[in-house]
Amino acid sequence: MYAYDEFDRAFLAERVDEFRDQVVRRLSGALTEDEFKPLRLMNGVYLQLHAYMLRIAIPYGTLNADQLRRMAHVARTYDRGYGHFTTRQNIQFNWIKLEELPEAMAALAEVGVHGIQTSGNCIRNVTTDQWSGATPEECDDPRIWAEILRQYSTLHPEFTYLPRKFKIAITAAAHDRAATKVHDVGLRLHRNAQGELGFEVLVGGGLGRTPFVGKSIRPFLPVRDLLSYIEAIMRVYNQYGRRDNIYKARIKILVHEIGAEAFAKAVEAEWEAIRGGALHLTDEMIAEIRGRFIYPAFQALEDDPAELVAALKDARFATWYRNSVHKHKVPGHSIVTISLKPVGAPPGDATADQMDVVADLADDYGFGEIRVGHEQNLCLPNIAQKDLPELWRRLDAAGLATPNVNLVNDIIACPGLDYCALANARAIPVAQEIAKRFSDLDRARGIGRLHINISGCINACGHHHVGHIGILGVEKNGQEFYQITLGGRADEHAQLGTLLGPAVSYEQVPGLIEDVVDTYMELRAGPHELFIDTVARLGVEPFKERVYAAH
The missing domain is CATH 3.90.480.20 (Sulfite Reductase Hemoprotein; domain 2)
Structure with missing residues (x-):
């Protein structure tokens, strides 16, 4: 765990006081909703379908027990008794009243958590592998570098108003649990032939309306150059990223339009002008951040006690x-x-x-x-x-021992039309019905590892593009329909799913998914061939033929 200091606590307290004044002015009518919007977004406050929503950052996915208890307190006192954990390693509270938001934020600030940069066109919460620092697969703890990026990016004056939001993910294991290839910047920690620690840098990944898998622009970046190289990327994006069209403003569009090679060339030119300067990470700086992570005092224990x-x-x-x-x-x-x-x-x-x-x-x-x-x-x-x-x-x-991790009913889903003002279709009820279809755990285990991802709109908060089975809600003539993709994945072999066929109605989705899974069980080469491997071997056509014949 990272140990925050008095500066962090004072900063958050001042930010809450500032927001409290903004809320008072909004409630009095001194600020219109349009004037209030950029101020609330800077603190992670969204206006959803039914109420304001507060999104709280969980930097690199790490919490201590007191912080989680305080989140429970906020859920119980200011919300409806629960919180929603997201694909960005954040938590969202969907029902907080505007007049109570400052008190909720003050309670969270007391334990060092906040909603700063969980929205807006800035560098968002930096995410990592949830097993960081514990898994034997790693060459280093990626949270160290995520914390360095957090401190660097928070309220960065040059990158507070980017063309669009910006997301960074880091992994230090061969198996990528952080989905680095579908982020604006993905960083893969590894060691070169000389044993030196550095990053492979990927840019231009992302999902949403125009999905792309990130491109590698530097196979090895020494760790001391992390901040200067990220700054070079941000400057190139800030200068050349489009601001005339919100749908073409992400860095993935810039990388796609000019090409990864041209983008890398522009970054290298910018980097040469700033590397070795104020952003150079010395051994002492790195050691200072590393030293503020408190690791457990493990006892020497035997395996299989x-x-x-x-x-x-x-x-x-x-x-x-x-x-x-x-x-x-x-x-x-x-x-x-x-x-x-x-x-x-x-x-x-x-x-x-x-x-x-x-x-x-x-x-x-x-x-x-x-x-x-x-x-x-x-x-x-x-x-x-x-x-x-x-x-x-x-x-x-406590109802928390469901043994379905990575199985067909361990479904990723956004809040969808039940909450979100941007959604076209429901996601939560679809996930619930599919999970019921596969509630028999013996059946689910027999199916094996299978990831279903559901998004209620093209913004892809449910990461449907990289689900083994992806489900996207769309609107057709005022009704909810769903497109199905097969073969996506978010790991080190990341790829986008392939469209199965025409969109189907809300009522048809659970049965269609069950037919897809049954088809896999018939076509797989053996009990150890995973769904994703069967789709890679056969393509989507055999699934399309069987599934649509039944619908």
């Missing part, structure tokens, strides 16, 4: 363990993923009581640390194996 071996005789625990528990870099410890996708519930939602439970479990067993993944699940990254049985019992009692 007696408590775990005995508990694995319980079939329900063993099922959860195989699905939700992952290898840790320290012997005797594990990474635990907590599914926020119980069958029938909105994906990514957690009640205030559940947040309190997870905070207590983090304190009791996990060194007070919680992570948020872009899959809209939570994670306890540092759990002793001997504590897993008791952890599971308490999760199960």
Whole structure:
């Protein structure tokens, strides 16, 4: 966990006081909604279909127990008793009254969390792998570099009014859990032949109306040059990115139109003018940030302790363990993923009581640390194996032990037309109905790893383009229809899904998805061939022929 100082606390308190005054002026009529809009957006406040929505940043997906408890307090006191975790490792509160927003924000600021730069045309919350610092796969902890970028980008005067919003993701593992290839900038930490630590830099990724997979413009960037190179990218984008058309303003459009090679050339020219200057990261600077991360004081423990071996005789625990528990870099410890996708519930939602439970479990067993993944699940990254049985019992009692992580009913979905003013169609009810179709866990496990992503509009907050099965809500003659894509993925082999065929009605979607999955079960080369691999081998035509024949 990163240890914030007095400067951070004072800064947030001042920001809340400033926003409180803005709200008073809005309520009195001194500010119109149009005048208030840019001020509220700077603090993560949106006007949704039914109410204002407060989006809170969770930098690189890391929370401590007190912060999660405070989020539970806000959900219980100012909202309707729950919060929604998003694909940006943020949390959203959908029902806070405008007059109560400053109090909610003040309560959150007391524990070091805020909504600054969770909206607007600026550098948004920097995201990472939710297993950062715990998985043995990493060459370094990417949160160190995400924190450096957070400090660099917060209220950066040159990049507060970019052509469009800007998103950065970092990974340090060969398997990409941070979806770096579909971000404006993706950073992959690795070591070169000389053992030096650096980044592969990808630019121009992104989803939405015009989706692209990012292009690599520098195979190896020494870590000391991170900020100067990012600044060079931002300056090129700020200068040449379009401002005349909101739909063509993202950096992905600029990279596509001039080409990755020309873009890289412009960045290198800008970089040569600033590298080695004030943005050069010295060893001392890096060490200072690294030193402010407090790591658990792990005990030397044996793998597979007696408590775990005995508990694995319980079939329900063993099922959860195989699905939700992952290898840790320290012997005797594990990474635990907590599914926020119980069958029938909105994906990514957690009640205030559940947040309190997870905070207590983090304190009791996990060194007070919680992570948020872009899959809209939570994670306890540092759990002793001997504590897993008791952890599971308490999760199960709170309705948080659904063993469906990465299975067909672990669905990513945006809030859709139930909340969002931009949406064309519902997403949450579609996800709930599909999950019910696959509620039999034996069936879901037999299907294997399969990611379904649902977006209620073309803005793609549900990342439907990179779902193994992607579902996009569209409006046709005032009715909800849905386009289906197959074969997308967001990992190190990222690719966009292929359209299956004509859009289908709201009522047809669950049955069509079930037909797609049944077709996969018939066509796969064997029980170990994953859905994504079957689609890669056969293409979408065999699915299209069978599915549309039935509809």
